[in-house]
Amino acid sequence: MLKNHPTLTYIAGRASWYVVTFFVAITVNFFLPRLGDANPVDTIMAKVSEGLDATSAKAKEEAYLKEFDLVEVEPSGKVKRDAQGRPVRTSLGHQFINYLGMSVRLDLGSSILQHPKRVSEIIKAALPWTLALQLPTIVLGWLIGNGLGALAAYRRGVFDKLMYPLALLASAIPAFCFGMLLVYVFGIRLEWFPAVGGYDDGLTPELSFSFFRSASYYYVLPFFSVFSIVVGGQAIGMRSMCIYELGTDYVKYAKLLGISESKILLYMFRNAMLPQLTGLALALGSMVAGALIAEMIFSYPGLGMAVLTAIQGNDYPLISGCTLLVTVCVLCANFSVDVLVGFLDPRIRAARQTGN
Amino acid sequence: MIETRLAHHSDASCSTNSARTRASAKRGARILAFGLLLLALADCRPKRAKEDEKGSVFPRAETFYLGGRQWGEPSTFNPIGTPGWPISTMNLLYETLLLYNSLDGRMQPLLAESYAVHDASVEVTLNPAARWNDGRPVSGGDVTFTFGLGQKFKSLNIAPIWQYLSSVRAYDKDGRVATDANIGQDYPRRVVFELNPERKNPLVVLDALQAQIIVPRHVIEPLLAERDNNLDEFKKLKFEQGAVSSGPYRLFSSSSEKIAVVRDDGYWGNAALHGGKKPAPKYIVHPLYKSNDAFSVALRQGRLDISTTFVPRIWLKAEKGVRSWLDREPYFLSSSIPMLLVNHKRAPLMDVHLRRAMAFAINYNDIRELSVSGYSEPLRPGIILPFGLERRFFSEEDAKKYGTWFDPERAKAELAAGGYSAVFGPRGELVETRDRDGKRVPTLYVKSPTGWTDWESIVRIAVKSMRGAGIDVRERFVETSVFWNALYEGDFDLIMHTPSTQPSPSKPWSRFEALLTSRDFVPLGQRMYKNIGRFNDPHAPGYEPRIDKLLALIPTLTDEGARLGAYRELNAIFMREQPYLPLVYRPDTFYEFSIKHWSNLPSAENPYLPPLIPGDRLGTNMLWAITPVSN
Numbered sequence: 001m002l003k004n005h006p007t008l009t010y011i012a013g014r015a016s017w018y019v020v021t022f023f024v025a026i027t028v029n030f031f032l033p034r035l036g037d038a039n040p041v042d043t044i045m046a047k048v049s050e051g052l053d054a055t056s057a058k059a060k061e062e063a064y065l066k067e068f069d070l071v072e073v074e075p076s077g078k079v080k081r082d083a084q085g086r087p088v089r090t091s092l093g094h095q096f097i098n099y100l101g102m103s104v105r106l107d108l109g110s111s112i113l114q115h116p117k118r119v120s121e122i123i124k125a126a127l128p129w130t131l132a133l134q135l136p137t138i139v140l141g142w143l144i145g146n147g148l149g150a151l152a153a154y155r156r157g158v159f160d161k162l163m164y165p166l167a168l169l170a171s172a173i174p175a176f177c178f179g180m181l182l183v184y185v186f187g188i189r190l191e192w193f194p195a196v197g198g199y200d201d202g203l204t205p206e207l208s209f210s211f212f213r214s215a216s217y218y219y220v221l222p223f224f225s226v227f228s229i230v231v232g233g234q235a236i237g238m239r240s241m242c243i244y245e246l247g248t249d250y251v252k253y254a255k256l257l258g259i260s261e262s263k264i265l266l267y268m269f270r271n272a273m274l275p276q277l278t279g280l281a282l283a284l285g286s287m288v289a290g291a292l293i294a295e296m297i298f299s300y301p302g303l304g305m306a307v308l309t310a311i312q313g314n315d316y317p318l319i320s321g322c323t324l325l326v327t328v329c330v331l332c333a334n335f336s337v338d339v340l341v342g343f344l345d346p347r348i349r350a351a352r353q354t355g356n
Numbered sequence: 357m358i359e360t361r362l363a364h365h366s367d368a369s370c371s372t373n374s375a376r377t378r379a380s381a382k383r384g385a386r387i388l389a390f391g392l393l394l395l396a397l398a399d400c401r402p403k404r405a406k407e408d409e410k411g412s413v414f415p416r417a418e419t420f421y422l423g424g425r426q427w428g429e430p431s432t433f434n435p436i437g438t439p440g441w442p443i444s445t446m447n448l449l450y451e452t453l454l455l456y457n458s459l460d461g462r463m464q465p466l467l468a469e470s471y472a473v474h475d476a477s478v479e480v481t482l483n484p485a486a487r488w489n490d491g492r493p494v495s496g497g498d499v500t501f502t503f504g505l506g507q508k509f510k511s512l513n514i515a516p517i518w519q520y521l522s523s524v525r526a527y528d529k530d531g532r533v534a535t536d537a538n539i540g541q542d543y544p545r546r547v548v549f550e551l552n553p554e555r556k557n558p559l560v561v562l563d564a565l566q567a568q569i570i571v572p573r574h575v576i577e578p579l580l581a582e583r584d585n586n587l588d589e590f591k592k593l594k595f596e597q598g599a600v601s602s603g604p605y606r607l608f609s610s611s612s613e614k615i616a617v618v619r620d621d622g623y624w625g626n627a628a629l630h631g632g633k634k635p636a637p638k639y640i641v642h643p644l645y646k647s648n649d650a651f652s653v654a655l656r657q658g659r660l661d662i663s664t665t666f667v668p669r670i671w672l673k674a675e676k677g678v679r680s681w682l683d684r685e686p687y688f689l690s691s692s693i694p695m696l697l698v699n700h701k702r703a704p705l706m707d708v709h710l711r712r713a714m715a716f717a718i719n720y721n722d723i724r725e726l727s728v729s730g731y732s733e734p735l736r737p738g739i740i741l742p743f744g745l746e747r748r749f750f751s752e753e754d755a756k757k758y759g760t761w762f763d764p765e766r767a768k769a770e771l772a773a774g775g776y777s778a779v780f781g782p783r784g785e786l787v788e789t790r791d792r793d794g795k796r797v798p799t800l801y802v803k804s805p806t807g808w809t810d811w812e813s814i815v816r817i818a819v820k821s822m823r824g825a826g827i828d829v830r831e832r833f834v835e836t837s838v839f840w841n842a843l844y845e846g847d848f849d850l851i852m853h854t855p856s857t858q859p860s861p862s863k864p865w866s867r868f869e870a871l872l873t874s875r876d877f878v879p880l881g882q883r884m885y886k887n888i889g890r891f892n893d894p895h896a897p898g899y900e901p902r903i904d905k906l907l908a909l910i911p912t913l914t915d916e917g918a919r920l921g922a923y924r925e926l927n928a929i930f931m932r933e934q935p936y937l938p939l940v941y942r943p944d945t946f947y948e949f950s951i952k953h954w955s956n957l958p959s960a961e962n963p964y965l966p967p968l969i970p971g972d973r974l975g976t977n978m979l980w981a982i983t984p985v986s987n
């Protein structure tokens with residue numbers, strides 16, 4: 001039946017690849033954090049072991065290992081021990097099967113370092129901030145960046161000569177550097193904008209005008225720290241794409257025909273946009289990982305810091321939960337672009353039809 | 357500055373450019389410029405009107421902002437779990453029996469109105485006014501229950517105290533032991549901690565009395581019983597709202613951005629301990645910023661009133677109203693000694709000549725000036741602090757006789773005495789160190805967590821100066837989680853560590869114990885939490901039993917002269933053997949405050965309390981003394 005529907009075949013083909021990719025990705029997500037030397041209990045023990053004697057420290061460590069399912073437990077509820085009396089660690093294979101089962105059920109388990117908090121709770125609290133910071137910066141940055149890039153390529157002249165180095169600078173300046181500069185100049189020296197936090201310390205998040213006002217005021221610096229970089233990067237990419245397009249026959253032909261400039265620009269934009277669209281999808285997919293640098297510099301709420309501390313402390317469930325989220329989002333975004341490009345790009349459309 | 361200049365240029369050039377180009381582009385550029393201008397204006401607008409506090413949940417004049425005790429949202433407020441601020445640091449929600457003042461070494465009353473140390477026991481009498489916030493009295497039953505948890509559950513932090521105790525009993529007013537049946541009815545107030553005769557140590561019991569929060573038995577016990585006394589299940593309770601506690605504040609809200617507590621106006625201690633006064637701040641808020649720098653910025657902007665974070669070059673912040681304990685070097689009151697632990701099970705580090713050579717080689721003054729912003733008194737030999745309360749135990753004479761200090765010549769002499777020779781390259785760089793037999797000594801690595809910048813800098817300076825003296829050492833910075841594992845299992849040559857940091861009644865004994873005890877000695881690969889470098893192995897031929905004897909003796913001494921003698925002897929052994937390499941002095945917690953919104957905070961000029969923030973042991977008492985700055 002599928003044979004008769006080239007579009008469906010195309011989508012099904014892509015989808016099956018994505019399923020395979022998904023399983024490879026979650027396998028990597030599982031094993032990578034566990035390859036290291038340390039385990040999360042060490043990190044916890046370091047915090048709580050001051051003043052403990054050997055017996056209590058051992059009891060405490062085993063209590064944690066048991067709690068996090070990192071050791072084998074006998075049916076009686078006691079920790080299983082080897083000949084030397086040391087607890088038997090749960091095998092990686094066993095852990096992996098548990099993990100796969102949970103991933104398929106979308107159960108992320110509970111965090112180790114923030115025990116007994118659920119991973120889903122942590123993500124739920126941080127995700128809105130991350131999205132609020134990332135989505136507008138990426139989408140707006142993408143639109144404005146591409147617009148500027150196309151304009152620069154088409155206009156050339158002084159506009160291009162100024163725009164290009166500026167865009168290069170914006171995209172090449174390290175995010176942390178630019179962020180710190182913003183904090184220093186506008187937050188500390190001029191005191192125009194607050195330097196740290198997501199909203200006024202005197203408020204709590206709620207649906208009120210004062211909270212919204214405060215949050216937007218605190219939003220400015222983190223926004224620009226990410227935005228300018230996105231704009232710069234996109235503008236450079238779009239500019240080169242457009243310059244390439246300008247040399248193509250269809251543009252020359254259109255010019256000879258006397259078609260209006262804005263129309264030519266539109267044609268060009270549509271063709272040059274395709275690779276940029278893929279870039280946008282990737283950016284949108286991976287944005288859930290958080291803007292770590294902006295979060296750190298501005299102490300802005302979000303997922304990035306949660307991911308970082310999880311990685312530093314080997315908090316396996318939280319790492320896996322976040323990477324799972326990123327994996328799913330990146331794959332979904334890519335998949336939709338694949339499908340979309342399939343419709344937008346006449347070349348792919350044509351290839352599909354001739355293929356049948 | 358660069359950014360504004362660039363923006364300015366681009367604006368100007370845009371307009372000149374557009375003048376030259378065709379109409380459509382001109383229009384586009386204008387719209388763009390106008391849009392950007394609008395955006396900038398829109399962004400600038402609200403801030404001008406920001407200072408008014410409409411809609412503020414926490415009015416500035418009634419809110420005290422503090423920082424540095426909590427990183428990330430606490431996962432639980434369960435007093436028996438692993439709670440975060442404010443429970444972890446005590447006395448805002450749950451309270452201890454006593455409060456220790458590290459300035460004068462005295463205990464101040466809290467839940468207990470008095471205490472006494474007897475030959476075989478330590479006794480406390482509870483304040484008759486002490487109440488839980490549900491109105492029930494804080495009784496001897498609550499105290500025996502709290503300490504009893506440590507006997508039942510070995511993984512709790514209160515468990516180790518039971519090595520030093522044989523029983524904790526509550527007595528009623530007739531002097532009878534209060535049994536389970538009559539606890540809560542005739543309300544016993546006297547609690548006796550019987551010392552374990554095998555390991556008599558009133559010091560650690562006093563430590564526990566000022567560090568252990570008392571939990572309400574009538575709430576916790578039934579909850580535990582419902583869960584068949586399964587601690588893991590119990591720990592899943594988060595105690596977020598409406599928890600029964602005895603302290604002056606209650607939990608107000610908690611999110612990933614801040615934790616807030618609100619004053620409990622019915623607090624028993626207002627009348628019983630503070631002459632009827634209420635704490636000045638209605639709210640105490642701990643914002644959860646994500647880096648030290650953020651706390652530092654918030655402090656200088658007056659958004660934060662007090663912080664325990666590291667603020668570099670604090671003297672530069674004075675004009676912004678930021679103060680520290682002292683207004684001149686060393687700015688803070690030190691109480692701990694970061695040091696290099698030496699692995700005594702790895703050759704050639706068991707050689708005292710090599711260890712002493714290292715101790716003579718390190719430039720401590722560089723460390724003090726460059727790594728810790730000068731926040732340290734000059735380092736003296738041994739591990740007794742030569743200032744503050746411990747000064748009385750410090751012997752200048754012994755320090756001169758046995759001690760080590762920065763002296764490269766003596767370092768070389770010690771190396772020579774141990775038969776070591778150093779091979780330097782043509783540019784004066786160390787090539788290798790050779791031992792008595794002319795064999796190359798393998799490079800020794802100093803481990804430290806990566807990203808702990810102050811420690812990284814300390815290690816770099818120590819390594820540089822040791823290499824200069826001819827000792828082949830190198831730094832090795834490792835992931836934090838790997839670091840802890842390496843530390844406890846003894847997987848290191850040399851490693852950074854700060855033993856036993858909190859000022860407490862047992863200092864300096866507990867510092868000696870943490871570094872020198874041979875009790876619970878295990879081989880490398882198994883975990884040791886004290887004497888981590890495995891010095892003075894009790895099963896090895898050269899075992900020095902005198903050290904463990906002194907460690908057991910000191911806590912039982914009541915005569916000041918005898919105590920002084922014992923400390924002096926122990927410190928002299930440390931100096932002679934140099935088992936570890938102390939590097940610098942540091943405060944247990946930093947203490948910086950802003951004078952913008954609150955006044956009368958304790959400082960060296962106004963030392964009515966030690967440098968502790970509210971909600972950190974005795975520091976809580978400042979809440980009754982501070983006043984809002986009116987403007």
